[in-house]
Amino acid sequence: MATEEALPPENPEDTAVQELKKRIADAFEIFDHEANQTVDVREVGTIIRSLGCCPTEGELHDILKEMEEEEPLPYVTFDAFLGVAMKILQEKRYKPALEDQLLKAFQVLDIENNGYLTKEEIEKYMVEEGEPFSTEELEEMLSAAIDPEKGTVIYKEYVPLLVVDDAV
Amino acid sequence: LLKSRSEKRNANSAAAAATTAANARSKSSNRSSSWASGIRLRTGGMGCGPSSSDDASASGDSKEKDAASAGEISIRSAVLIQKWYRRYKARLEARRRTTWMIYQSIEYSSESSQLHLYNFFNDMLSLTGVGGGGHPSGAAAAEPLKTCVVGHRRFTERLRQLSQEEEDRELLDLTSFADLSVEKSYRGPHLTFPLSASHVQLMIDSFRQGGQLHPRYLLQLLHETRLALRAKPNVHSASTSISKQVTVIGDLHGKLDDLLIVFYKNGLPDITNPYVFNGDFVDRGANSVEVAALLFACQLVWPTAVCVNRGNHEDHVMNCRYGFIKEVQTKYRHSASKIVKLFAEVFAWMPLATLIDDRILVAHGGISDKLDLELLRRLDRHRYLSALRPPGNDGEKVDYLEWRQVLDLLWSDPKPQAGCRPNTFRGGGCYFGPDVTESFLRKNKLTLLVRSHECKQDGYEFCHDGAVLTVFSASNYYEEGSNRGAYVKFDSSGKPHIVQYMASRSRRLPVGRRLSTVEEGALKGLRARVLASKTELLAAFQRLDPGRTGAIRLADWCQVGRRVPGNHLGT
Numbered sequence: 001m002a003t004e005e006a007l008p009p010e011n012p013e014d015t016a017v018q019e020l021k022k023r024i025a026d027a028f029e030i031f032d033h034e035a036n037q038t039v040d041v042r043e044v045g046t047i048i049r050s051l052g053c054c055p056t057e058g059e060l061h062d063i064l065k066e067m068e069e070e071e072p073l074p075y076v077t078f079d080a081f082l083g084v085a086m087k088i089l090q091e092k093r094y095k096p097a098l099e100d101q102l103l104k105a106f107q108v109l110d111i112e113n114n115g116y117l118t119k120e121e122i123e124k125y126m127v128e129e130g131e132p133f134s135t136e137e138l139e140e141m142l143s144a145a146i147d148p149e150k151g152t153v154i155y156k157e158y159v160p161l162l163v164v165d166d167a168v
Numbered sequence: 169l170l171k172s173r174s175e176k177r178n179a180n181s182a183a184a185a186a187t188t189a190a191n192a193r194s195k196s197s198n199r200s201s202s203w204a205s206g207i208r209l210r211t212g213g214m215g216c217g218p219s220s221s222d223d224a225s226a227s228g229d230s231k232e233k234d235a236a237s238a239g240e241i242s243i244r245s246a247v248l249i250q251k252w253y254r255r256y257k258a259r260l261e262a263r264r265r266t267t268w269m270i271y272q273s274i275e276y277s278s279e280s281s282q283l284h285l286y287n288f289f290n291d292m293l294s295l296t297g298v299g300g301g302g303h304p305s306g307a308a309a310a311e312p313l314k315t316c317v318v319g320h321r322r323f324t325e326r327l328r329q330l331s332q333e334e335e336d337r338e339l340l341d342l343t344s345f346a347d348l349s350v351e352k353s354y355r356g357p358h359l360t361f362p363l364s365a366s367h368v369q370l371m372i373d374s375f376r377q378g379g380q381l382h383p384r385y386l387l388q389l390l391h392e393t394r395l396a397l398r399a400k401p402n403v404h405s406a407s408t409s410i411s412k413q414v415t416v417i418g419d420l421h422g423k424l425d426d427l428l429i430v431f432y433k434n435g436l437p438d439i440t441n442p443y444v445f446n447g448d449f450v451d452r453g454a455n456s457v458e459v460a461a462l463l464f465a466c467q468l469v470w471p472t473a474v475c476v477n478r479g480n481h482e483d484h485v486m487n488c489r490y491g492f493i494k495e496v497q498t499k500y501r502h503s504a505s506k507i508v509k510l511f512a513e514v515f516a517w518m519p520l521a522t523l524i525d526d527r528i529l530v531a532h533g534g535i536s537d538k539l540d541l542e543l544l545r546r547l548d549r550h551r552y553l554s555a556l557r558p559p560g561n562d563g564e565k566v567d568y569l570e571w572r573q574v575l576d577l578l579w580s581d582p583k584p585q586a587g588c589r590p591n592t593f594r595g596g597g598c599y600f601g602p603d604v605t606e607s608f609l610r611k612n613k614l615t616l617l618v619r620s621h622e623c624k625q626d627g628y629e630f631c632h633d634g635a636v637l638t639v640f641s642a643s644n645y646y647e648e649g650s651n652r653g654a655y656v657k658f659d660s661s662g663k664p665h666i667v668q669y670m671a672s673r674s675r676r677l678p679v680g681r682r683l684s685t686v687e688e689g690a691l692k693g694l695r696a697r698v699l700a701s702k703t704e705l706l707a708a709f710q711r712l713d714p715g716r717t718g719a720i721r722l723a724d725w726c727q728v729g730r731r732v733p734g735n736h737l738g739t
């Protein structure tokens with residue numbers, strides 16, 4: 001039976017690096033369906049975001065460019081992923097905005113200062129502006145955010161939901 | 169950065185212009201390549217963050233500058249919301265997959281340890297020479313399993329030594345219903361044989377309201393079913409020549425709701441609407457008896473239109489542990505042992521696979537590199553009371569190749585890796601790769617393998633490049649909201665059409681809240697496993713914490729979890 005000693009006590013920096021590596025490896029493993037150290041390129045964004053980063057689609061595109069070696073391929077290997085992910089996490093790039101900034105963003109879109117956004121307004125902004133949602137994303141967001149009686153999104157109530165679930 | 173409301177109102181119209189200006193500029197700097205079309209980056213978008221805000225200003229006029237900035241702020245706000253939302257969804261997805269892995273690990277490792285326990289007891293019993301007769305002394309803890317396993321085995325081995333007529337008579341004696349009269353107070357469905365479609369409807373209506381079949385009728389139903397199934401071959405042939413279509417249903421596991429949904433959506437069986445039920449009707453759910461009774465009744469009423477394939481849970485050994493026998497004992501106190509015996513006999517007579525139009529093979533688990541359809545057709549399936557044990561008394565030579573036909577067919581799982589290796593996770597059957605599938609289909613001139621056996625989030629899943637279809641019909645299998653159920657309809661050209669459903673209200677809950685319920689279930693199961701290994705885990709942890717601080721590193725915790733025997737905790 002292999003010895004059960006603890007790993008030798010290391011200085012806190014190395015431990016932190018090891019634990020970061022493990023976090024990244026674990027997140028990667030969840031999406032490595034064939035258990036062969038690769039993930040589909042279309043899931044890289046989900047993995048990076050599940051690690052706590054909040055890049056835009058455009059930034060995601062840049063991340064992928066960093067990861068791919070020479071030719072774009074439909075999959076990304078763990079080694080390629082690890083290098084870039086370590087940098088991103090250690091440099092704390094793409095930190096998510098704070099809750100009140102998210103609230104302000106909704107307020108900006110609420111031109112008439114109603115305290116809510118209508119389904120049509122959400123649809124217009126999310127599908128036509130910025131980095132547009134797909135129909136699926138829009139439907140999912142609306143199904144959770146819309147107050148069924150009024151047909152509007154009371155963003156003051158919605159934002160905490162987005163944030164709380166996140167902290168779990 | 170927020171502008172005043174009036175300025176913003178003016179800015180609205182100008183914002184459109186600003187957006188177009190930004191579009192034009194960002195188009196040139198857009199680095200899109202064809203393979204990245206999976207990433208939804210439309211040219212209308214503007215990257216945010218450190219990339220700057222200056223591009224939107226189209227002219228030196230300050231009002232226009234303000235207007236452009238206002239438009240830009242609205243774009244930036246949209247992007248902020250979008251990227252936040254996408255991150256929220258990504259985290260949910262990661263949690264969902266982890267939860268799924270936990271459930272699957274617990275399910276399969278529990279089945280695996282069940283098998284180890286069963287094999288252990290068998291070995292122990294054969295060592296002490298119990299197989300033929302006599303009682304072992306002591307081992308009171310093994311009593312229930314022993315009665316279950318040994319008592320039953322003795323019964324069936326005796327039966328198998330008789331001729332067919334003698335077997336029928338003996339079985340009828342042992343499980344007779346003649347003295348069971350139906351009380352006036354009985355409110356359940358009344359059956360007369362031969363059964364007709366109206367009886368099936370009566371059963372459905374009664375079961376839907378929580379009614380239960382009288383033991384006399386149940387025993388009668390099982391006797392008739394046994395005779396009907398005995399006449400069927402090991403590999404049943406189904407054809408779409410008359411009906412032009414056929415429906416395949418996967419695991420039901422005693423979920424009456426799901427079966428009723430299927431009948432509601434797809435109609436009751438008949439010559440124009442044939443069905444193949446692909447095993448695992450019993451265990452785990454609360455209505456295994458009712459589901460099995462309904463399916464057997466359908467088989468009797470429409471014998472050419474209904475086929476019931478055997479699953480790995482149509483097996484006395486599995487039923488001991490996974491709830492079917494307990495359900496029978498709870499619902500039918502006095503007649504329970506007769507009913508259990510008869511169910512086991514019926515299960516042993518269920519066909520092992522169905523071939524649709526000589527083209528599509530439907531079997532519960534899967535295939536292996538040793539699977540030989542000719543051998544499968546020739547063997548005597550009713551000698552396999554359980555797929556987990558080869559037939560014959562101890563001392564008799566075991567035909568391993570024959571045994572593997574049955575075991576692999578009912579227990580195997582497809583995997584992406586090539587080759588065929590033992591399914592260690594489950595403890596029975598194989599993992600078979602795309603190469604095994606391809607060569608099997610080619611050798612037997614088939615186009616598709618349809619199987620069940622594994623729960624899938626959407627109720628179905630294609631793999632091996634479309635050569636294998638898994639269909640699983642028990643929704644909310646792990647927990648309320650965990651997965652949909654599905655069934656597949658084939659037309660006469662073999663083209664599949666999938667129908668999905670979910671038997672509950674939880675589809676109306678938002679994804680986040682549904683996930684929390686499912687997660688809680690998984691964590692509860694995991695907690696139970698941890699507690700079960702508490703002593704070993706504590707000992708291992710303490711060895712890593714000489715200073716008795718009460719804390720160890722996460723990485724060490726995982727290492728220990730992996731090493732504690734019988735557990736997959738570290739994963």
